[in-house]
Amino acid sequence: xxxxxxxxxxxxxxxxxxxIAVRREKLNRxxxxxxxxxxxxxxxxxxxxxLSESFNEGSKVVVAGRITAHRDMGKSHFFxxxxxxxxxxxxxNAKAVxxxxxxxxxQLDLGDWIGIEGETFKTKVGEPTVKVESFKVLSKSLRPLxxxxxxxxxxxxxxxxxxxxxxxxEASRNVFLxxxxxxxxxRDFLQDRGFIEVETPMLQDVPGGAAARPFETHHNALNMPLxxxxxxxxxxxxxxxxxxxxxxxxxRNFRNEGISRRHNPEFTMLEAYWAYADFEAMADLVxxxxxxxxxxYCGGLNxxxxxxxxNVTKNINLSRPWKRAPYKELIKDVAGQDWFEFTSDxxxxxxxxxxxxxxxxxxxxxxTQQVFEKLVEEKTFDPLYVTHVPxxxxxxxxxxxxxxxxxxxxxxxxNPKDKNEYWLDGEWRKFEISTIKLRxxxxxxxxxxxxxxxxxxxxxxxxxxxxxxxxxxxxAFENISSIDEWYQMNKASNWTEFESALKMMSxxxxxxxxxxxxxxxxxxxxxxxxxRPKGGLRKNDIMYGDTSAVLSKGFLSFEDxxxxxxxxxPFYTAFS
Numbered sequence: 070x071x072x073x074x075x076x077x078x079x080x081x082x083x084x085x086x087x088x089i090a091v092r093r094e095k096l097n098r099x100x101x102x103x104x105x106x107x108x109x110x111x112x113x114x115x116x117x118x119x120l121s122e123s124f125n126e127g128s129k130v131v132v133a134g135r136i137t138a139h140r141d142m143g144k145s146h147f148f149x150x151x152x153x154x155x156x157x158x159x160x161x162n163a164k165a166v167x168x169x170x171x172x173x174x175x176q177l178d179l180g181d182w183i184g185i186e187g188e189t190f191k192t193k194v195g196e197p198t199v200k201v202e203s204f205k206v207l208s209k210s211l212r213p214l215x216x217x218x219x220x221x222x223x224x225x226x227x228x229x230x231x232x233x234x235x236x237x238x239e240a241s242r243n244v245f246l247x248x249x250x251x252x253x254x255x256r257d258f259l260q261d262r263g264f265i266e267v268e269t270p271m272l273q274d275v276p277g278g279a280a281a282r283p284f285e286t287h288h289n290a291l292n293m294p295l296x297x298x299x300x301x302x303x304x305x306x307x308x309x310x311x312x313x314x315x316x317x318x319x320x321r322n323f324r325n326e327g328i329s330r331r332h333n334p335e336f337t338m339l340e341a342y343w344a345y346a347d348f349e350a351m352a353d354l355v356x357x358x359x360x361x362x363x364x365x366y367c368g369g370l371n372x373x374x375x376x377x378x379x380n381v382t383k384n385i386n387l388s389r390p391w392k393r394a395p396y397k398e399l400i401k402d403v404a405g406q407d408w409f410e411f412t413s414d415x416x417x418x419x420x421x422x423x424x425x426x427x428x429x430x431x432x433x434x435x436x437t438q439q440v441f442e443k444l445v446e447e448k449t450f451d452p453l454y455v456t457h458v459p460x461x462x463x464x465x466x467x468x469x470x471x472x473x474x475x476x477x478x479x480x481x482x483x484n485p486k487d488k489n490e491y492w493l494d495g496e497w498r499k500f501e502i503s504t505i506k507l508r509x510x511x512x513x514x515x516x517x518x519x520x521x522x523x524x525x526x527x528x529x530x531x532x533x534x535x536x537x538x539x540x541x542x543x544x545a546f547e548n549i550s551s552i553d554e555w556y557q558m559n560k561a562s563n564w565t566e567f568e569s570a571l572k573m574m575s576x577x578x579x580x581x582x583x584x585x586x587x588x589x590x591x592x593x594x595x596x597x598x599x600x601r602p603k604g605g606l607r608k609n610d611i612m613y614g615d616t617s618a619v620l621s622k623g624f625l626s627f628e629d630x631x632x633x634x635x636x637x638x639p640f641y642t643a644f645s
Contacts, residue, residue, distance in 0.1 A: 085212075085213070088212075088213050089211055089212060092178060092209070092210070092211045092212075092213075093211060095176040095177075095178065095209070096176075096209050096211065098176050099173065099176050099206060099209065102169070102172065102173055102176075104173055104206050105206075106206055106208070106209035107207075107208055107209065108207075108208070109205065109207070111131075111133055111184035111205055111207055112131070113131050113132055113133050113184070114130065114131045114132075115130060115131070115132060116132075116152065116154060116155070117132055117134055117150065117151065117152050117154060117155040117156065117157050118152075118154035118155030120132055120155075120157055120189075120199075121155050121156075121157055121197060124189060124197045125189065126189055126190050126191055127188065127189065127190070128188065128189045129186075129187075129188055130185075130186075130187060130188070130189055130199060131184070131185070131186050132150070132157065132184075132185055132199065133150070133152070133182065133183065133184040133185065133207060134150030134151050134152045134156075134157070134182070134183070135150060135151050135152065135180060135181070135182050135183075135236075136148055136149070136150055136177060136178070136179055136180065136181050136182075136183060137149045137150070137151045137156065137179060137180075137214070138179070139179065144162065144163040144164070144171075145160070145161070145162050145163070146160070146161045146162075146174070147159070147160055147198075148161070150183060150185065153235070153242055153245075153246070154242075154246065157197065157198075157199060158192075158196055158197065158198045158199070159185060159187070159198065159199045159200075159201055160192075160198050160199070160200050160201065161174060161201040161204070162200075162201075165200070165201065165202065166201060166202070166203065166204070170203070170204065173206065174204070177206070177209075178209075178210060178213070179210075179213065179214050180210035180212070180213065180214045180236075181206070181208065181209055181210050182206075182207040182208040182210075183204055183205070183206060183207060184204060184205040184207050185199060185201050185203075185204045186201075186202050186203045186204070187199040187200045187201045187202045187203075188200050188202065214236060214237065215233050215236065215237045227241070247366055250366055251362050251366055252319065252337075254361070254362050254365060254366070255319065255339065255358065255362065256319065258358050258361060258362070259317050259341065259358070262315070262354070263315045264315040264316060264317045264341060264343075265313055265315060265316050265317070266316075266317055266318065266319070267305070267308060267313075267316055267317075267318055268318065268320060269298075269301045269304035269305060269308075269318055269320075270298065270304060271297060271298050271321070271323075272286070272288070272295045272296070272297065272298070273295065273296050273297075273298050273303075273304075274293065274294075274295060274296070275296075275303075276296040276297075276298065276299050277299075277300070277302070277303045278298075278299060278300030278301065278302030278303050279299050279300040279302070279324075281299040281300075281324040281325075281326060282324065282325045282326055283296040283297055283298075283299050283323070283324070283325060284296065284297040284323050284324075284325045284334075285297075285325075297323035298322060298323065299322055299323065299324050300322055300338070300340070301318045301320065301322070301338075301340050302340060305317075305318060305340060305342050306342065308342075309342055309344055313344075314343070314344035314345065315341075315342070315343050315344070316341070316342050317339065317340065317341035317342070318339075318340055318341075319337065319338075319339045320337065320338070321335055321336070321337055321338075322335065322336055322337075322338050323335045324336075341354075348456070352391070352393070352454055356389050356390070356391050356452070357389075359387060359452070360387055360389060363387050370386065370387040370388050371384060371385070371386055371387070371388075372384070372385040372386075372387065373385075383450050384450075385450050385451060385452075386451050387451075387452060391451075391452040391453065391454060392451065392452065392453045392454065393453075393454040393456055394453060394454070394455065394456065395455075395456050395457040396441070396455050396456065396457050396458045396459065397409060397457065399441065399445050399455065400437060400440060400441060400445070402445075403423075403440065403444040403445055404419060404423060404440050404444070405419070408437075408440075413433045413436075416433065416436050416437065417436060420436060420439070420440065423440065423444065425439055425440050425443050425444065426439075426443075427439050432461075434459055434461045434462070437459075438462060483537070483538050484497050489502065491526055491538065491614070491615075492615045493526075493527055493614075493615060493616065493617060494615075494616055494617055498526070498527065500524045500525065500526060500531060501524070501525040501526070502522060502523070502524055502525075503522075503523050503525075504520055504521070504522055504523070505520070505521055505523060506518055506519070506520055506521075507519045507520075507521060526540045526614070527540075527617060527620070528540035528614060528620065538614075539614075540614060553573070553575070554570055554571075554573040554574075554575045557569070557570035557573070558570040558571070558581075563585065564583065564585065564587075564589055564591070567583055571593070571595055571627065572627050574595070574596070574624075574627060579594075579595055579596060580592070580593075580594055580595075581593045581594075581595045593630060594630060595630060598624060598625045598630065
């Protein structure tokens with residue numbers, strides 16, 4: 070269809086000021102014709118996109134939209150009306166609407182809003198069209214559409230005057246629509262899984278939950294300083310204290326910092342908390358949510374990102390499972406395996422070699438973080454969970470609990486043809502499998518029997534998760550007389566009896582302190598401490614489970630354990 074704007078040749082040659090003057094004359098003419106050019110009620114029965122999707126010829130419809138294109142054929146006119154979601158062609162004939170209405174129509178321009186009542190039909194070329202039976206002027210536009218509706222190309226204008234961008238660029242409208250659908254889907258996803266949406270205070274007396282500079286204001290009635298929130302974290306955690314086990318907020322945050330593609334003074338953030346869960350559970354939840362949204366609104370898990378010209382710049386693969394990697398290992402991969410063995414000055418020198426800009430004011434951990442941001446974060450496109458992050462970067466996060474003196478973890482290689490076998494010392498070994506019965510009591514008081522399968526390997530009991538099969542070895546499996554040892558220690562009336570109880574060495578690793586009336590004072594780190602040949606420990610602190618060489622070769626003796634005692638004690642050794 071050949072499109073001609075509703076402007077005269079004189080208008081096309083005019084300046085914008087002259088165009089506005091012409092439109093004002095048309096505005097006055099509308100008023101002379103008894104037409105209110107702004108604001109009368111007009112109730113539609115369908116949105117334009119709904120009409121297009123369920124188009125049926127011969128139907129009476131009431132629609133409204135902005136005039137965006139026009140073809141003048143004398144007494145007949147073809148024109149498009151559009152709204153945020155769609156476009157439909159309309160046909161107006163002077164005889165059908167009457168001369169008075171036709172005169173009113175001639176005062177309209179591109180950009181004006183119009184309400185239409187008519188009947189649907191298809192043109193000879195099959196174009197869905199509404200035949201205008203009557204119309205109403207809803208809003209007269211005094212300024213022409215940008216670039217004659219060919220699109221708004223100037224970036225600055227697009228960002229500063231987003232409404233013009235939405236009028237001119239269908240791609241921008243689609244982004245807004247998709248964002249709205251995605252936000253709704255996220256809310257539905259979390260609520261379907263028992264999460265409660267809340268709104269926490271925007272004004273806070275203490276800005277917390279993140280390391281950022283806040284916007285400051287003043288509450289006149291209370292005569293006190295307040296801050297626009299930088300994160301909802303502190304208040305959401307208080308709701309956990311109040312008994313909410315699953316809670317989330319999808320709302321605005323404010324940070325008085327720089328402006329870039331990664332920073333904005335105000336932005337929307339999703340923050341969720343889940344009692345009783347851990348990192349793995351939350352990670353799985355996020356994976357499921359993002360993949361669900363992508364499949365529903367992005368056409369799949371392979372996402373193409375494009376530049377302004379529509380050229381594909383990169384591909385993002387959202388397929389599960391997402392990669393998980395420790396923070397330090399990621400740093401080592403880009404900065405060298407000896408990065409964390411360097412001195413602070415050596416790390417700064419290394420940054421110069423790597424082309425990473427740092428400032429003198431940066432703390433040592435900030436230097437490392439700068440390497441992470443420039444060489445890892447900015448060059449990673451597929452999803453990545455960064456684990457074991459330094460506490461300086463996430464001060465309110467739960468600290469990792471790691472005590473390798475109690476439990477060793479081994480990763481097993483399981484036979485792909487027989488899941489009941491694992492590889493050990495060059496051959497497939499059968500798991501020891503047994504079944505036990507447990508008596509459980511339900512919430513309503515019923516007692517039921519449940520059967521559970523137990524799996525054991527040479528290394529100890531076996532657990533299975535998404536990452537594989539793992540066996541756990543603990544000194545607690547070697548000796549079950551720890552209760553007796555505690556009993557004998559508490560029963561002891563002197564050092565000799567107390568020492569005799571300690572030599573049982575059946576309790577897990579504990580720090581033991583002894584003192585008596587004779588000024589005998591004794592300290593010891595007591596427990597079965599295994600020793601094994603050097604090697605076999607992998608980067609992720611999990612040992613190889615395909616060789617018995619990594620099993621402990623015994624335990625340190627009672628005499629070998631570190632201790633410290635007063636001079637009055639029977640023996641004295643330095644404790645380290």
